[in-house]
Amino acid sequence: MIQQFTEQEAIEERQKYVSAFNDTMIKIWKEQITLLGVIDTGRLLRSPMSVGLSADGKYSQVQLSQAFLEYGLWQDYGTGGEVPRGNSGDLGRAKKRQRRRWFSRKYYASVMNIKDFMADSLGKEFMGAISSAFSKDFRRNH
Helix, strand or coil: CCCCCCHHHHHHHHHHHHHHHHHHHHHHHHHHHHHHCCCCCCHHHHCCEEEEEEECCCCCCEEEEEECCCHHHHHHHCCCCCCCCCCCCCCCCCCCCCCCCCCHHHHHHHHHHHHHHHHHHHHHHHHHHHHHHHCHHHHHHC
C-alpha cells in the first residue's frame, strides 16, 4: 500500500529534504576532491559552499545554489595547466592533466535524486488530497 501524506506532512518532509540537500552536496564534493587528490593549495577543497535556498510556502518550487572555485571545473574537465594560452592545440607532447571528475557525476546523480524525491512527495500529497475528497466523511462535512 502506498503511504499517503497530509498536506502539512508532505510540506515538512520536502522542507527537511531540501534543507539537507545543499549541505549534503558540499560534503560529497569535498569527499570527492579529497579522494581524487584534487588538492594543491587546498583552496578548491575549502571553496564549496551553499549559497542559497529559496522555496515557495509549500516547497513545491525550490531554487538551490552552491558555489566553488572555477578552477574546480577545469579539474573536472581535465583541461588547463600544461596548455599555454594562444597555442595551436598541438604541443607535441602527451597531455599530463587527467580528468578528475569530482563534480559532475555526483552532482548529476544528486539532482536526479532530488527530482525523484520531489515527484514522489508531491504525488503522495496529491493522492492524499484526492482520497480525502472522495471519503464519505469529507463529502458529508463539506
